[in-house]
Amino acid sequence: MIDVKTADRELQTYIRPQTFPVAIRMLRPDEPIPDRARRPARDFKKLSMNCQVIDMARRYGWTLVLTREDSICSLGIAALGFEKPTHLHNSGTLCEGMYTETKEAGQRSETAIDRFKEGEYGALLVAPLDRATFEPDLVCVYANPAQVMRLTQAALWKRGGKLASAFGGRVVCADIIVTTMRTDRPQVILPCSGDRIFGQTQDHEMAFTIPWSQMEEIIEGLRGTHAGGIRYPITQFMEYEAKMPPRYMEANRVWDTEKGKTAYSNRDRVVAAYKRSFADRVPVYPIVASFAGTLDGLSIEEYCTNVPKAITAMLNYYERYQPDVVLAYNDLAKEAEAFGCRVKYSDYVVPSIDEHVLTDDKSRLATLKMPDPYKTARLPGFLEQCEALVKAKPPTAIGAVAVGPWTIAMLIRNPETMLLDTFEAPQFIHDLMRITTDFSKIWGDAIVKTGIGLSFSEPTASISLVSPDNYREFIAPYHKELVEYFKAQKVGVTTHICGTTYPIFEDLLQVGFSTISFDLDQQGDPKLYVDQLERFVQVAKGRAVAIGNVDATRFEKTSKEAMYADVKRCIDTAARHSAFILSTSCEIPPKSDPEIVKWFMDAAHDYGRYERIFD
Structure with a gap:
């Protein structure tokens, strides 16, 4: 027969419990109590x-x-037969309202408890297994679920099948002692509330009981299953490749890129900015529309009206400069034109509106027809451009520049007249904005269906034209409605506003734009000048991606040194914060110098390397 020290040693070897296995013996009324045993009432x-x-x-x-003289728990006293169960036990009263809904249910719970007969035993004797000076009736091992699993497997090593245990969630001392001794079979024990409250059993702990008569069989089962490869601590499969957090993998990719094993695509750099992370360098692109056409020998009007040539010109521009973002962008007049305005083309500057539908007669608002993106004016051609860029699959981020509701409204009405309307006819502005906002949703839906990114340009929402209060009253509610409409479709919305915008940065962030592109401050007094990129970084704190803001007017005439200095200003201001894409303050002029555009890109590629920025 196995002795207690050997049994303890084997359990420690194969199970490694955190606390001592406990030897338990029920003493008959005539059995002597060991002299060295502590007694709670006495000691x-x-x-x-x-x-x-x-x-x-x-x-x-x-x-x-x-x-009995040491005991206080009436449930445990009755379970071990130190007293006869009272009518409070037998009626279910001790369960009712705590463990069961009714006394009847409580009676069934009480009946299910295994109990010794009254007077069958006189005392409960417990000791750490390796220090026990007596032969136990059973051994109780408190353990975690994996350790209990190993003991269960050991119990079935010779017999096979399943181990049967029952759980009541209360009076677990009866399960540990009475049930194990009555059945002479190991038991899986689910500690009860009392054991956890008063016995200090922890949330992660279970228990397993072993009749002493079966200890040798359990030890043999532990040895056999251990030899078969079933062990504790559990042998975990480790021959796999982990899926690491994305940012950890980004660091690996930086190393791979440096060693020439892989390369970042243009789009990768933009995606990193949106994830508030870093690729190999700051993503960069100039805001380009008609310049792509003039670069291909097209007139501005030809670029804006000849869709196939415009598509070819934009793709040729991409191949020449390799920007990280390519735009489907021709001009900012096409939406107002779709409402009936007349477009004026020039050989030198971007198209404009020279005949506004509502200039002289506000009542014509009621007769405005909602443009059809697939039929009206140049809108279908623009959708064709979007589809063509998406189909071409350049390795860049691809976005479309539509015009926002405020600028459409201003072009329909006439900017100067509409500014007067803010004082004289505010309701008219809201009525007009209702129409242009509804159109922007329809127009945006058509653009998004092509698979391209969505941007609403609002050059006339500038604080150079309207006051911050005007923005909050007449523009922000419609911007918010538009942003939330597309956000519900999981589409982020970018906006660009010309001129001074820093007084409404927080408003734009509250509206919910995912990306905000901004110009240089246009205040006349140099003493009041604000670096809008620096201010945006301070205000936004990563809540939106910043795009900007190298001076677009430099692209017709500047020095290489001046261009590098402006690029350096932007990168030094914003690049360390990520959520930043280097770009121009506005659309570069149609007649920009191609060499200056190259200087811009070269400066960005050189100075925008993150290894330099964070060195």
Whole structure:
């Protein structure tokens, strides 16, 4: 027969419990109590309970005895037969309202508890297994679920099948002691509330009981299953490639790029900015529309009206400069033109509106027809451009520049007249904005269906033209409605506003634009000048991606040194914060110098390297 020290050593080898396995013996009324055993009433001057003394044995390493005179828990007293169950037990009263809804249900719970007969035993004796000076009736091992699993496997090593245990969630001392002794079979134990409250059993702990008569069989089962490869600590499969957090993998990719094993695409750099991370350098692009056409030998009007040539010109521009973002962008007049305005083309500057539909007669608002994106004016051609760029699959981010509701409204009405309307006819402005906002949703839906990114340009929402209060009253509510409309479709919206915008940066962020592109401050007094990129970084704190803001007017005439200095200003201001795409303050002029555009891109590629920025 195995001895207690050998049994403990084997359990420690194969199970490694955090607390001592506990030897448990029920003493008959005529059996002597060991002299060295602690008794709660005598030695602690306190009454205790079954789960408490088991816990003291497994944590303190003490040998303890609990008799009726030492006990306080009426459930444990009745379970071990120290007293006969009272009518409160038998009627279900002790369960009702705590463990069961009714007394009847409580009676069934009480009946299910295994109990010794009254007077069958006189005391509960417990000790750490390796220090026990007596032969146990059973051993109780508190363990985690994996350790209990190993003991279950050991119990089935010779017999096979399944181990049967029952759980009631209360009076677990009866399961540990009475059930194990009555069945002479190992038991999986789910500690009850009392054991967890008073016995200090932790949330992660379970228990397993082993009749002493089966200890050798359990030890043999532990050895056999261990030899078969079933072990504790659990042998975990490690021959896999982990899926690391994306940013950890980004660091690996930087190293791979430096070694020439891979390369960042233009789009990768933009995506990194939106993820508030970093690729190899700051993403960069100039805002280009008609310049792509003039670069291909087209007139501005030809670029804006000849869709196939415009598509070819934009793709040729991409091949020449390799920007990280390519735009489907011709001009800012096409939407107002679709409402009936007349467009004026020039050989030198971007198209404009020279005949506004509502200039002289506000009442014509009621007769405006909602443009059809697939039929009206140049709108279908623009959608064709979007589709062509998406189909060409350049390795860039691709976006479309539509005109926002405020600028459409201003071009329909006439900017100067509409500014007067803010004082004289505010309701008219809201009525007009209702129409242009509804159109922007329809127009945006058509653009998004092509698979391209969405931007609404609002050059006339500038604080150089309207006051911050005007923006908040007449523009922001419609911007918010538009942004939330597309956000519901999981489409982020970019906006660009010309001129001075820093007084409404927080408003734009509250509206919810995912990306904000801005110009240089246009205040006349140099003493009041604000670096809008610096201010935006301070205000936004990463809530939106910043795009900007190298001076677009430099692209017709400047020095290489001046261009490098302006690029350096932007990168030094914003690049360390990520959520930043280097671009121009506005659309570059149609007649920009191609060499200056190259200087801009070269400066960005050289100075925008993150290894330099964070060196």
